Amino acid sequence: MIPAAFDYVRPDSLEEAFAELADPEAKAIAGGHSLLPMMKLRLARPSRLVDLAGLDLSGVAVDGGTIRIGALTTYDELLSPRNVAPLPGALCDAAAEVGDVQVRNAGTVGGALAHGDPASDFAAAVIAAGATLLLRSPEGDREVAVEAFFLGPFTTLLAQQELLVELRVPVPAAGEGSAYVAFADPASGYPLAGAAVCAGSDGRCMVGLTGIAAQPQRATVVEEAIGAGTDLGEALDTLGLMSLDGDPEYRRQLAIVAVERALDVARRRAES
Amino acid sequence: MRFMDDGIGLVQVGLRVNGEETRLDVEPRTLLVHALRDDLGLTGTKIGCDTSQCGACTVLVEGRAFKSCTLLAVRLAGAEVTTIEGLGDGRLLHPIQEAFAEHHGLQCGFCTPGMILATADLLDRDPDPDNEAIRRALAGNLCRCTGYQGILASVRAAAEASRTRS
Numbered sequence: 219m220i221p222a223a224f225d226y227v228r229p230d231s232l233e234e235a236f237a238e239l240a241d242p243e244a245k246a247i248a249g250g251h252s253l254l255p256m257m258k259l260r261l262a263r264p265s266r267l268v269d270l271a272g273l274d275l276s277g278v279a280v281d282g283g284t285i286r287i288g289a290l291t292t293y294d295e296l297l298s299p300r301n302v303a304p305l306p307g308a309l310c311d312a313a314a315e316v317g318d319v320q321v322r323n324a325g326t327v328g329g330a331l332a333h334g335d336p337a338s339d340f341a342a343a344v345i346a347a348g349a350t351l352l353l354r355s356p357e358g359d360r361e362v363a364v365e366a367f368f369l370g371p372f373t374t375l376l377a378q379q380e381l382l383v384e385l386r387v388p389v390p391a392a393g394e395g396s397a398y399v400a401f402a403d404p405a406s407g408y409p410l411a412g413a414a415v416c417a418g419s420d421g422r423c424m425v426g427l428t429g430i431a432a433q434p435q436r437a438t439v440v441e442e443a444i445g446a447g448t449d450l451g452e453a454l455d456t457l458g459l460m461s462l463d464g465d466p467e468y469r470r471q472l473a474i475v476a477v478e479r480a481l482d483v484a485r486r487r488a489e490s
Numbered sequence: 491m492r493f494m495d496d497g498i499g500l501v502q503v504g505l506r507v508n509g510e511e512t513r514l515d516v517e518p519r520t521l522l523v524h525a526l527r528d529d530l531g532l533t534g535t536k537i538g539c540d541t542s543q544c545g546a547c548t549v550l551v552e553g554r555a556f557k558s559c560t561l562l563a564v565r566l567a568g569a570e571v572t573t574i575e576g577l578g579d580g581r582l583l584h585p586i587q588e589a590f591a592e593h594h595g596l597q598c599g600f601c602t603p604g605m606i607l608a609t610a611d612l613l614d615r616d617p618d619p620d621n622e623a624i625r626r627a628l629a630g631n632l633c634r635c636t637g638y639q640g641i642l643a644s645v646r647a648a649a650e651a652s653r654t655r656s
Contacts, residue, residue: 219540223499226518226564247565254560255542257519267518269565294554318630319611320545323554324561 221257228269232381236356238268239379246270246381248290248329251321275328275383278303287385289328293340294319296327304389307487308396308414308426308480312343315400317407328382331367334374334433336460337408341368341434343398345426346414349387355380365426368433393419395488399480400429401472410469413476417484421445430473431460440477450474505566507532508576516563523547523558526573534574534603538632545631548604549573555611557630574603577610585655586610586648595644597635604631609645617653619645 229235238244245264247253248271256262276290278301285303287296293313295301316322316330316339330340331351345364353360356379367375376382390396400412409429416424425441428434435457443453451474459470503514507530514525526532526549535558538546542560549558550572578584586606589595596602605628612619612627619627624645633641 220521220524221519223517223519226501226562228565250562250565251542251560254562258541267562271565318545319608319627320548320555320557320630321542323611324556 219258222263225266228272230272236379249325251325252333283389285387289382290326293322306347306390306396308343308398311398312339315339332382334372336371337429342412342414342426342428345436346416346424347387352384354383365436370432395484397480397483399476411473411476413480415480415484417488503567506570518564520563522561522563525563532573545604548607555608585651589648590644593644593647594640597637601633
């Protein structure tokens with residue numbers, strides 16, 4: 219399968235990229251491992267591809283209490299032993315869960331979020347980590363919470379001439395631990411249900427869920443159920459669960475177990 | 491950088507393939523696997539699923555494994571690409587190739603170039619991987635002859651051979 223024809227440009231600056239993206243049929247490409255498969259299937263058919271590879275948007279840096287992750291950082295770079303930033307455990311779990319080695323060598327953390335896949339492993343983890351996203355456009359910058367970024371399946375807050383340039387992840391506090399657990403579809407590798415839990419030293423926790431609804435989301439009802447010790451399944455039922463395929467009851471059960479296991483690992487990490 | 495086409499939609503891309511400076515004249519939509527096979531005649535890179543599932547089209551870009559069915563050739567400008575043809579020295583097999591031949595790491599051989607190049611990425615990162623690490627590293631490469639046990643043995647042997655050699 220070969221994608222439909224398109225024009226290709228590789229800007230050297232963000233300003234140039236914004237200008238190229240003014241065309242509503244233009245689309246930015248990062249790692250391309252979500253976009254190209256869609257283009258091959260003609261599910262996406264941009265008339266122009268704006269290659270972001272020429273922009274200086276990769277790398278991980280610690281800036282005070284914030285870990286700044288360039289949007290074009292690949293999963294492989296994030297997981298590299300050379301990356302010494304104190305990443306939350308959930309982020310590493312989720313990055314390692316994505317695709318396979320070849321996909322992690324190509325796929326970028328920003329590209330994955332901007333793609334807005336309802337079953338994104340990484341999205342659940344950055345939500346639980348309390349991260350914000352830096353969006354840049356000709357109108358200026360805005361910083362938004364990750365859970366507010368996803369509007370629906372493959373739909374995000376990003377405007378046509380706007381790019382996600384950086385993820386800002388709080389450095390984990392002392393006594394905090396986090397983990398991501400997913401049940402992957404054995405054929406596609408995408409999570410049937412995935413849960414990221416960040417357990418704080420005060421007993422409170424943050425929960426990000428993926429694969430079970432129209433978009434990855436923060437699940438405050440689940441956080442409250444964990445705190446109160448009430449039924450996780452009943453909390454999940456209030457979230458508008460959506461089974462993309464397969465048995466909804468099975469997926470609901472997987473989500474419960476994913477939350478329980480992620481919570482268990484997060485608490486153990488918090489103690490160690 | 492703006493890539494100028496020649497009026498019929500082709501753009502020039504300069505890259506290194508198996509150590510040689512190479513110029514491709516491709517449409518922007520040309521996938522690397524097609525450029526390698528159809529333009530350069532490097533048919534060791536296989537097309538299995540064409541949907542980035544099977545790994546038969548795996549090549550090395552700057553020493554790392556990528557699925558060439560999911561890379562646009564135009565984006566490889568200036569890159570170093572290694573295909574299965576470029577892994578050995580043209581006369582002798584590479585130690586990974588030798589290990590696969592020796593330890594029954596293949597039956598029909600269609601997945602083998604991809605398996606071997608994914609192994610090259612693995613051994614570059616981890617010279618002494620255990621079975622779990624090998625399974626994880628080859629998760630993106632499917633073998634439909636069900637030769638996985640032989641493949642595991644081949645990778646272990648290749649790792650040992652590489653360690654002894656270096």
